[in-house]
Amino acid sequence: MRAVVYKRYGPPEVLQLTEVEKPTPKNNEVLIKTHATTVTSADWRVRSLNVPVGFGFISRLFFGVARPRQPILGTEIAGEIESVGKDVSQFKAGDRVFALSDTSMGCHAEYKCMPADGAVALKPPNLTYDEAAALSFGGTTALDFFRRGKLRSGESVLVNGASGAVGTAAVQLARYFGADVTGLCSSANVELVRSLGASQVIDYTKEDFTQKGESYDIIVDTAGTAPYSRCKASLKKGGRLLLVLGGLPDMLQIPWVSMTSSKQVIAGPAAGRPEDLRFLAGLAEAGAFKPVIDRRYRFEQIVEAHRYVDTGRKKGNVIITLERDD
Structure with missing residues (x-):
């Protein structure tokens, strides 16, 4: 099968489209024929080892020295x-699914084996494969942080980096849970963020949210530009800062x-749980959550897709298509 591999850390050019052995599912696994995958900020960081301050050595220990x-x-x-292991009963050949492999990665390939009891769920019938591929990363990350932050209906939420994969998911999910949402993004993305359900949108190129005199129950920092030292005065009593992207110094405090x-x-x-994928699928089927897609690239264009993600200017998700969509 074809897969995109890299043998050293570095820029997008380290990626190569090559032939590798097609995997065979174990007894408890399913073999998925890939129709669509994504290039996320996680792919960029792991490929380049461009990680938050303090995590360089730890990242090498985890991903390879x-x-x-x-x-x-x-x-x-x-x-x-395409096929299932002998112990699998919840899925069958022909099922249309989406999945999150998380830190085990391996999805930039024509086939991928996944544990049947892992983060795999049936694709919502009203979503294309492209849209379904983009449900997991941003959606499960936002869900996990809102769960840990104990988000409640009626609370005020500021999402910093509201136009990225996690940010666009966080705006929609916070709105679904009954929060009053403010999005923080650049001028080019103001209308996008407003369309996702944000009642207010702040253009960070024109205004500093910390100087507006507003305070929030929850601040979600997906961009790494709102550490506690900067935004503590913008948190209400009992407020929570959800550091989706933060360095080691931020965590030590x-x-x-x-x-x-x-x-x-x-x-x-963030933990991507199987039940979170099923929850997101239900929301998507009901029309309450829809992943934002910025650009689509063919499998053969994946280096170009990585170059675009490296710019840090993507809106929502970048899709890699391997098959004609449904």
Whole structure:
């Protein structure tokens, strides 16, 4: 089968489209034929090792010290199950599914094996494979942080980086849970963020949200530009800062913030749970959640797709198509 591999960390040009052995599902696995996958900020960071301050050495230990331990990137996939292991009962060949492989990656390939009891769910029938491929990464990340932050209906939420994959999901999900949402983005994305359900949108190129005198129950920082030191005055009593993207210094101050104030800083990797994928699928089928797609590239154009993601200017999700969409 064809797969995109990389043997060293670096720029998009380290990626190569090549032939590798097609996987065979284990007893508890399903084999998915890929119709669509994505290039996310996670792919960019793992490929380049451009990670938040303090996590360079830790990242090498996890992903491979001298070279990548997993040579195939990609965390999201949508496609059709080609075969299942002998112990699998919840899926069958022909099922249309989407899945999240998370840190095990490996989705930039024509076929991918996934545990049947893992983060795999039936594709919502009203979504294309392209749209279904983009459901997982941003959606599960936002859900996990809102769960840890104990988001409640009626609370005020500011989403910093509201036009990215996680940001566009966070705006929609916070609105679904009954929050009053303010989005923070650049001028080019104001109308997009407003269309997702934000009652207010702040253009960070024109205004500094910390100087507006507004305060929020929850601030979601998906961009890494709103550490606690900058936004603590913008958090209400009992407010929570959800650091989707933060450096090691930001995390080391978490205990101190909890001991010296009524506020909280919540950080750390998000967990993509199977039930979260099914929840997102239900919302998508009901029309309450829809992933934002910026650009689509063919499998053969994946280097170009990585170059675009590297600019940091993508809106929502970047899709890689391997098959004609449905």
